[in-house]
Amino acid sequence: MLLLTIELIFFGLYGRRFLTADNGVNIIRHSVEIGMLALVMLPVILTGGIDLSVGSLLGLCAVLFGKLWRDVGVAWPIAAVGSVVVGLTGGGLNAVLITRLRLPPLIVTLSTYSLFRGLAEAITQGTDAFTGFPESFLFIGTGEWGGLPAQAWLLLMTGLGIALLIHQTTWGRSIRAIGFSAEGAEYAGLPVQRRVACAYCLAGAMAGLAALTYTARFGTAKADAGAGYELAAITAVVLGGASIFGGRGSVAGTVLGVAVLGVLGNGLTRLPATLSTASELSGIVTGLLLLASLALPRLPGMLITSTATACERPRSTS
Secondary structure (H helix, E strand, O other): OHHHHHHHHHHHOOOOOOOOHHHHHHHHHHHHHHHHHHHHHHHHHHOOOOOOOOOHHHHHHHHHHHHHHHHHHHOOHHHHHHHHHHHHHHHHHHHHHHHHHHOOOHHHHHHHHHHHHHHHHHHHHOOOOOOOOOOHHHHHHHHHHEEHHHHHHHHHHHHHHHHHHHHHHHHHHHHHHHHHHHHHHHHHHOOOHHHHHHHHHHHHHHHHHHHHHHHHOOEEOOOOOOOHHHHHHHHHHHOOOOOOOOOOOHHHHHHHHHHHHHHHHHHHHOOOOOOHHHHHHHHHHHHHHHHHHHHHHHHHHHHHHHHHHHHHHOOOOO
């Protein structure tokens, strides 16, 4: 909350037309896909895992949605269902490799990160892009309803659903227990592998849904859709107070993390040209924020350990 307040004050003072209603709507509109991915990244991280493939899977789902609509000729609602099914399948692949073969989540999702992006590039041959979608579909990404961007309602429903799942159900309590100690959770009789698999499948399905809002917002589906979104989603979750080692985190904190990144990305584009090279600086600051959020919680323990070591060191006698 403090970091978000500092951002609002700084960009409000130095950003061009930053504190306006139109810009607020713009920030929300551009934060939806990362917000959706961050919300489903939270259960994965709570189990002590990680999913580096969600951005690439978003791109693959977007490309296949475009291909189903343009080349196969199916109606866009049916193609949209296909996008979510493809996402669920990709998440299921991660789940099988992690839970059945007991492979490390970092290695598995790094591999599927490359696999999904490679498939998207192979389908489009690196250059093809799907455009010309009907207005009824584009409304999801560009229209407004009830004073908010249309896709913001999808983000709101996602947030409420994940909040209920994590904070109000035994499923949510069980994945926290898995994050603290998977072995202890198994001894307690929890279906550890099933819970972990469910978290990765949920992340995959949400990548398919986020692909639809992304495509509707930009009006195009291409292979590089969602590039870098996995880093932004992980950063938002960790900025929100979740432990990268699992067991601790909240939906409210994740939403704050998404807000910090959304305001940062928008605010940098509104600074005077002499102060900002927006896209480059945004990547640098996001990386620094992730490093800081990982390192700062460990500093007190390091200081205590160093102090204790210094106190225990025997003094030399003359």
